[in-house]
Amino acid sequence: MDNMPKHYKLVKGIGTSIYPLVAFDNALKNAGISDYNLVKVSSIIPANCQKTDAIDLPNGSILYAAYSSVTIKDKKSQYVGVAVAIPKDKNESGVIFECRSDSTPDKDLFNMCRDAMSSRNKSDYQYEDCIQKVTGISEMYSSAIAAVVLW
Numbered sequence: 001m002d003n004m005p006k007h008y009k010l011v012k013g014i015g016t017s018i019y020p021l022v023a024f025d026n027a028l029k030n031a032g033i034s035d036y037n038l039v040k041v042s043s044i045i046p047a048n049c050q051k052t053d054a055i056d057l058p059n060g061s062i063l064y065a066a067y068s069s070v071t072i073k074d075k076k077s078q079y080v081g082v083a084v085a086i087p088k089d090k091n092e093s094g095v096i097f098e099c100r101s102d103s104t105p106d107k108d109l110f111n112m113c114r115d116a117m118s119s120r121n122k123s124d125y126q127y128e129d130c131i132q133k134v135t136g137i138s139e140m141y142s143s144a145i146a147a148v149v150l151w
Contacts, residue, residue, distance in 0.1 A: 005064055005150035007052040008045055010082060012132035012146045020071045023143035031145055036063035045084055045094035049150065057151055067147035068098035072136040078102065080146045083109035083129035085117045092122065096148050106131060
């Protein structure tokens with residue numbers, strides 16, 4: 001069985017509810033990934049994996065995801081983010097990093113990808129990030145997700 005992902009997509013979403021898990025589900029829905037069974041993975045995009053705009057899987061399918069999420073119930077703000085670094089040589093694998101922060105994590109994501117690619121002796125790569133901010137609402141749970149999904 002070949003379960004090596006051939007496609008990836010960066011997604012983000014926010015959601016609210018009086019229940020924390022429903023707020024998270026609403027964030028998944030906003031990101032376009034609520035009808036899949038997410039399997040959390042770590043930090044590698046396989047070689048020859050292509051960026052795609054649409055997830056072409058039937059509802060209920062397994063969808064691999066490297067993600068950062070947060071659910072809050074106060075009026076503070078939080079950020080979640082993911083980033084990818086993909087080598088120009090498509091026969092080499094890339095990296096994924098995710099983080100959560102009180103301030104925009106764009107610099108941290110960029111630096112993590114840069115350092116990981118440097119340690120792999122890869123200097124020619126494409127970088128992309130996806131960041132979602134969520135601000136809490138009184139008496140409601142607010143949730144955010146940023147993910148790289150692979151299939």
